[in-house]
Amino acid sequence: MTLRIIITGGTFDKRYDAIRGQLTFKDTHLPDIIEQVRTNIPITFELNQLVDSLDMQDENRQLVLGACRQAAEANIVITHGTDTMTETARVIGEAVAASDAALAGKKIVLTGAMVPYSVSGSDALFNLGSAVMAAQLLAPGVYIAMNGRCFPWHSVQKNRSLGVFEGDAL
Amino acid sequence: MTLRIIITGGTFDKRYDAIRGQLTFKDTHLPDIIEQVRTNIPITFELNQLVDSLDMQDENRQLVLGACRQAAEANIVITHGTDTMTETARVIGEAVAASDAALAGKKIVLTGAMVPYSVSGSDALFNLGSAVMAAQLLAPGVYIAMNGRCFPWHSVQKNRSLGVFEGDAL
Amino acid sequence: MTLRIIITGGTFDKRYDAIRGQLTFKDTHLPDIIEQVRTNIPITFELNQLVDSLDMQDENRQLVLGACRQAAEANIVITHGTDTMTETARVIGEAVAASDAALAGKKIVLTGAMVPYSVSGSDALFNLGSAVMAAQLLAPGVYIAMNGRCFPWHSVQKNRSLGVFEGDAL
Amino acid sequence: MTLRIIITGGTFDKRYDAIRGQLTFKDTHLPDIIEQVRTNIPITFELNQLVDSLDMQDENRQLVLGACRQAAEANIVITHGTDTMTETARVIGEAVAASDAALAGKKIVLTGAMVPYSVSGSDALFNLGSAVMAAQLLAPGVYIAMNGRCFPWHSVQKNRSLGVFEGDAL
Numbered sequence: 001m002t003l004r005i006i007i008t009g010g011t012f013d014k015r016y017d018a019i020r021g022q023l024t025f026k027d028t029h030l031p032d033i034i035e036q037v038r039t040n041i042p043i044t045f046e047l048n049q050l051v052d053s054l055d056m057q058d059e060n061r062q063l064v065l066g067a068c069r070q071a072a073e074a075n076i077v078i079t080h081g082t083d084t085m086t087e088t089a090r091v092i093g094e095a096v097a098a099s100d101a102a103l104a105g106k107k108i109v110l111t112g113a114m115v116p117y118s119v120s121g122s123d124a125l126f127n128l129g130s131a132v133m134a135a136q137l138l139a140p141g142v143y144i145a146m147n148g149r150c151f152p153w154h155s156v157q158k159n160r161s162l163g164v165f166e167g168d169a170l
Numbered sequence: 171m172t173l174r175i176i177i178t179g180g181t182f183d184k185r186y187d188a189i190r191g192q193l194t195f196k197d198t199h200l201p202d203i204i205e206q207v208r209t210n211i212p213i214t215f216e217l218n219q220l221v222d223s224l225d226m227q228d229e230n231r232q233l234v235l236g237a238c239r240q241a242a243e244a245n246i247v248i249t250h251g252t253d254t255m256t257e258t259a260r261v262i263g264e265a266v267a268a269s270d271a272a273l274a275g276k277k278i279v280l281t282g283a284m285v286p287y288s289v290s291g292s293d294a295l296f297n298l299g300s301a302v303m304a305a306q307l308l309a310p311g312v313y314i315a316m317n318g319r320c321f322p323w324h325s326v327q328k329n330r331s332l333g334v335f336e337g338d339a340l
Numbered sequence: 341m342t343l344r345i346i347i348t349g350g351t352f353d354k355r356y357d358a359i360r361g362q363l364t365f366k367d368t369h370l371p372d373i374i375e376q377v378r379t380n381i382p383i384t385f386e387l388n389q390l391v392d393s394l395d396m397q398d399e400n401r402q403l404v405l406g407a408c409r410q411a412a413e414a415n416i417v418i419t420h421g422t423d424t425m426t427e428t429a430r431v432i433g434e435a436v437a438a439s440d441a442a443l444a445g446k447k448i449v450l451t452g453a454m455v456p457y458s459v460s461g462s463d464a465l466f467n468l469g470s471a472v473m474a475a476q477l478l479a480p481g482v483y484i485a486m487n488g489r490c491f492p493w494h495s496v497q498k499n500r501s502l503g504v505f506e507g508d509a510l
Numbered sequence: 511m512t513l514r515i516i517i518t519g520g521t522f523d524k525r526y527d528a529i530r531g532q533l534t535f536k537d538t539h540l541p542d543i544i545e546q547v548r549t550n551i552p553i554t555f556e557l558n559q560l561v562d563s564l565d566m567q568d569e570n571r572q573l574v575l576g577a578c579r580q581a582a583e584a585n586i587v588i589t590h591g592t593d594t595m596t597e598t599a600r601v602i603g604e605a606v607a608a609s610d611a612a613l614a615g616k617k618i619v620l621t622g623a624m625v626p627y628s629v630s631g632s633d634a635l636f637n638l639g640s641a642v643m644a645a646q647l648l649a650p651g652v653y654i655a656m657n658g659r660c661f662p663w664h665s666v667q668k669n670r671s672l673g674v675f676e677g678d679a680l
């Protein structure tokens with residue numbers, strides 16, 4: 001089993017810019033995190049983009065879809081902002097449903113964080129661990145792994161007032 | 171889906187005792203961690219014991235086995251020290267193999283940490299996330315979820331010089 | 341020696357609001373921090389306000405000045421946002437210079453943080469430690485303790501592009 | 511003002527060794543910490559030794575004394591284990607009292623931590639900030655800065671059951 005992690009930014013990778021006094025993007029924490037958790041899964045990191053998912057446009061989602069299509073790995077985790085994670089999942093899920101041959105047999109799991117990895121009390125590591133596991137155990141398809149649950153792409157929404165994903169979990 | 175987390179201590183839950191100048195047990199971090207990760211999975215915590223797994227004797231493992239047998243939940247995560255995690259997994263796995271009716275249909279996943287949750291650079295949250303996910307997606311049985319992988323109880327060992335679990339992962 | 345810590349917010353006390361996705365104020369970390377550092381200095385905490393110092397108006401600074409005047413303690417540390425810390429220091433310093441009897445003999449030290457206490461890599465604890473020490477060792481007056489240095493209120497400015505305080509340090 | 515930080519190890523610099531499952535020494539955190547707190551004080555780091563202060567022998571303390579004597583800087587902070595910090599302070603303090611010319615005019619402040627920098631809830635940054643400030647504001651001499659207070663070397667002891675330093679603070 002080999003794994004590709006497609007990185008798109010989101011709250012997961014935000015860090016504090018002391019000069020500007022705000023959370024922003026500078027680089028991804030993913031390689032450091034993976035080293036920290038001592039996995040010997042062969043992992044390829046792909047820095048697809050570093051954006052707040054509220055700023056994601058169609059072309060941003062197409063970039064993610066393209067990365068999934070071109071991936072040589074069958075197991076894929078995508079880190080993504082939570083606000084529009086379900087929309088990107090839908091773009092990929094609908095491509096799978098339309099029998100896109102480049103996605104056949106792939107297990108694609110989107111995950112993210114409600115609190116940045118660099119902030120105390122973050123859920124980033126927990127969610128990432130759940131997504132890496134889901135990408136191994138699931139049948140091919142497109143899923144969201146958040147809050148300890150795994151949802152098929154077509155039956156999940158973010159409850160924005162509670163800050164949790166809801167739907168028909170597996 | 172409801173989940174039981176059976177807590178046995180291990181490196182996962184060690185914390186620094188400033189007076190004695192060493193890592194020891196005081197209480198479990200699990201309820202705080204679960205609150206931090208915002209899951210709405212109904213979880214029951216069971217503080218079974220708080221021990222270093224190197225100190226675990228037969229009676230300690232029987233306590234864990236008993237907790238699995240008595241659990242009303244089909245989905246069980248056990249936090250455990252890494253040094254003898256495979257031994258406890260074996261005790262439970264062999265009970266399942268001997269057709270223990272109280273274990274029928276249960277998905278039991280052991281996990282732990284190489285670095286305590288309270289120490290920077292910990293793998294605790296990642297491993298816990300992977301175990302919670304595995305406990306939902308797996309077929310009934312006894313497993314170890316460590317280093318991002320999931321191993322059946324009978325085909326896993328800890329490589330003590332590298333600090334990683336190896337074997338035939340799912 | 342007794343110490344009063346007058347809390348006004350600033351980056352020091354900001355924490356991440358997962359629902360709104362931004363850094364904001366909820367409560368102060370000061371009592372927890374002081375417990376963490378095991379001091380047996382008798383400390384009184386005064387939650388004066390919780391604001392970003394960019395939002396501070398004259399009345400906000402008068403609130404801080406009033407707190408200094410009414411304090412029974414001669415040793416005072418004020419936590420404050422860095423962007424207008426020198427302005428509040430000036431308001432208090434000019435009152436001292438005008439021989440305000442209620443400020444006579446008081447050692448008043450403003451401090452803050454460039455990175456919130458709740459964010460990894462924070463300078464909050466270091467600055468607070470330096471300010472608490474300065475409030476004991478200095479002659480009466482009004483000072484800013486930042487970046488490991490102590491500046492009289494009238495000879496310090498924040499270099500906003502570098503994120504450090506500069507001037508004629510003691 | 512220039513500052514020399516003489517590093518001797520102690521709880522301050524201990525970090526968790528995941529393979530051995532214990533706190534040990536690997537390297538010092540001091541340069542990273544100083545970068546984190548954005549000071550523009552010119553600081554020279556001297557890695558004198560990395561030991562648990564319970565293991566310090568006479569020759570270890572002579573190494574520290576020698577470093578203080580040879581330092582070109584008048585302002586010196588020493589990081590040190592708490593258990594025998596007062597003993598090393600005494601060795602240096604008695605050399606000053608014996609009119610050691612190489613120590614004349616020097617401000618020497620020992621500090622440390624009850625909880626390692628790498629463990630959550632550490633007092634390391636707070637103590638270091640207080641020591642750096644004390645090394646600037648004090649008259650020449652030998653001091654211990656711990657728990658937010660500053661003690662002359664001859665009137666301080668560690669209360670081991672409470673984990674705090676006590677004595678006649680300045």
